[in-house]
Amino acid sequence: MCPMQYFIEYNLGQRSPSNKKADKGTIVHKVMEILAFIKLNQQNNNRYFEDDIIGPVDITNYNLDNITERVYKYYTSQFTHHKWTDRDFKDCDKWVYKTIDYADGMFDPRNREIVEPEQHFDITIDKPWAKYSYDTKEGHLEGQLSIKGTIDLITKVNDDTYEVIDWKTGRRLDWATGEEKTLKKLHNDPQLMLYYYAVSKLYPDIKHIMVSINFINDGGMFSVNFGEPNIFQVEMMLKKKFEDIKNSQNPKLNKSWKCTKLCHFGKNTYEGSEHLPIVEYREDQLTTMGENMTICEQIKHDISIKGMDNVIDQYQAPGYNIGHYKAPGSAE
Ligand code: SF4
Incomplete structure (x- = not known):
């Protein structure tokens, strides 16, 4: 978002x-x-x-x-x-x-006939575009992009067909656009396509993979059938995201009404934390002049002055490991 x-x-x-x-x-x-x-x-x-x-x-x-x-x-x-x-x-x-x-x-x-509850996946994308190479404080780091996640449930329909089941208790909305997710839109839903991609890699002998998402409180079950062409579509989607992230030097602020209502980094400042808050001295920012900058404005401000690497050194949470995957339901 x-x-x-x-x-x-x-x-x-x-x-x-x-x-x-x-x-x-x-x-x-x-x-x-x-x-x-x-x-x-x-x-x-x-x-x-x-x-x-x-x-x-x-x-x-x-x-x-x-x-x-x-x-x-x-x-x-x-x-x-x-x-x-x-x-x-x-x-x-x-x-x-x-x-x-x-x-x-x-x-x-x-x-249901259960294949795997809470199926974890960690799939390396073996494509030339998926290589990365960085110099970090700990030394040189290089490898291939991999995607990690957990699927609520995989069930068997018959010997050739598996069904992925995903439960959602929230609203059937695309939070980035505010629009309702219709069955047509779910055919291009990144999360569902990624699930299909992951299951097709984990279970290569299974011919048909259905992905069903149950919006418990907003419309019930929607089932989507993906196929071979979606593999390429997912890889192109990942490639674009991966390149956007790699090439980003100073991430944009996507300002909207959600900033002050829903986003922790727009609702809060660094006051009272281990980081010193910066008082806003520029015009036309989220924060008015003389007030402490919101967290995201302060990070944006510091990246433009010190560069991204210095900001990572200064602000990264102690002990944080960028490769660490936090499974859903984990209370850490
Ligand atoms: S408050 Fe900042 S980080 Fe949060 S959505 Fe708005 S611009 Fe982005």
Whole structure:
């Protein structure tokens, strides 16, 4: 949505605090993950498995409400920057049932043949354009671009067909444009195309891959079939993004009404942090003259004066590693 927001989050490692709605989505996702593991263990004739949050699960004797409650307790004890209320628990509980009851239980993981819950991927793009080479404080760094992510669930429809299932608890909106995602638009949705790309690389023998996304609270399930031509389309999309990022010397500020409402770096300054805030001395900026610059304006200001490398040295979060992948649901 905004090149500067990307730079601050992914190059400087200054992450904005999660929002409550997204954290409630994480809770629902975790319950779906546990249900998928229950089914997977049933398929594999295992009676027990160990979940990283709720501990041992007996697949012949579990209680869904109890699972939701324990998952909720875990995340609310981790995400302490929100004020959690009974209403939040009721929402999570309701969304869990909405998800598993949808279309007579068609997308309840327990009614599916599970291939892999929470499929992690880390795929190296073996193309000449995907090479990178940088000089860093730690020395010379070079390699190939790789894409990392986690897919909610992969299920088997038949021997030739897998279905990717993704759950969304938020609105069916493209947040960059504010427009509703229609089925037609989902055919060009970067996230869904990337999932298709990843699954086609992870499971090269599978002929057909469907990608289904369930907007639990905004329209239900949308299924998209991708095919061979989408592989090239994804690679061209990645190439463009990769080159844009590599060639960026001073990331743009994408200013809109969202800056002061939704963006942590537009709502806050460095006051009270380990970085000294700079008082605005120029005209026509987001901040009025005499006030502290917002975080993104200060970074933009410093890049134009000191250059990107110096700003990374000065502002990068201690211990941050640019190659580190934070899996969804991780409370780190
Ligand atoms: S406040 Fe606006 S311009 Fe600044 S980083 Fe956020 S989205 Fe970008």
